[in-house]
Amino acid sequence: MRRLHSILILIILVFGFSAKSRGQVLDLTTVKELDLNRYMGKWYEIARFPHFFEKGLVGVTATYRFLEDGKIEVINAGFKNMLDGEKSIAIGKAKLPDKLEPGKLKVSFFWIFYSDYFVLELDAINYQYAMIGSSSDKYFWILCRTPQMDSAIYNMLLNKARKRGYNLDQLYKVPQLRY
Numbered sequence: 001m002r003r004l005h006s007i008l009i010l011i012i013l014v015f016g017f018s019a020k021s022r023g024q025v026l027d028l029t030t031v032k033e034l035d036l037n038r039y040m041g042k043w044y045e046i047a048r049f050p051h052f053f054e055k056g057l058v059g060v061t062a063t064y065r066f067l068e069d070g071k072i073e074v075i076n077a078g079f080k081n082m083l084d085g086e087k088s089i090a091i092g093k094a095k096l097p098d099k100l101e102p103g104k105l106k107v108s109f110f111w112i113f114y115s116d117y118f119v120l121e122l123d124a125i126n127y128q129y130a131m132i133g134s135s136s137d138k139y140f141w142i143l144c145r146t147p148q149m150d151s152a153i154y155n156m157l158l159n160k161a162r163k164r165g166y167n168l169d170q171l172y173k174v175p176q177l178r179y
Contacts, residue, residue: 026137027164030103031122036072036096038127039119040064043143045078045174046154051139053090053109058175059083062143064094071095074107083177121160131157133166140166147176 045060054060057078065073072094079085092109094117096102103122106114116139121131129149132141142149142157161168 025165026133028118028120028133028135029164030101030118030120031124032103033124034102034119034122035127036066036102039130040066040072041145043130043145044147044176045141046144046149046176047142047171047173049138049140049170050172054078056081057088058085059147059177060174067093072105074109076109083175120164121157129153129157131161133164137166140171148178 042061042063045062048054048060057080060076060078063075063077067073074092074094076090076092078088080088090109092107094105094107095114096105098104103119105117105119107117108114116134116136118133118135119130120133121129123129128145130143132143133139140161142154144153158168158171
């Protein structure tokens, strides 16, 4: 069953990330500077577009750390259907293919198949929030260093996403633990 799940994720990533939506023009300009050392650590998923590989997951986090080979380990974790549900973990890797474009990373959760990970917006001062996209309008995330995001920052990111051409009708606000 786990192998089937991995194969299905691969199919979604290969075809989903390479396909562009017709008629939708997005501003995919990425951040000009990204200090990967400061980006490392745990991020909480505040909102996302729904997709099958995170279906039913709540309390989702993404943790990044450098590996000895210079790549980045990515650990995505969440709980199935409720915050005290069964934990689900996916381990992948990321890399920066072009140092001249620091906001354009590649992420892989399956063997050698990498997908776009575009850092579209970032709290450049404190690295407390980020807005992530890809080359497709089907993938979008808002991340924060804490499980709850200030509503003014959240709304500012939503406005920036709309100005970039994202249709936010399907945006799912991810339930997170309260501290």
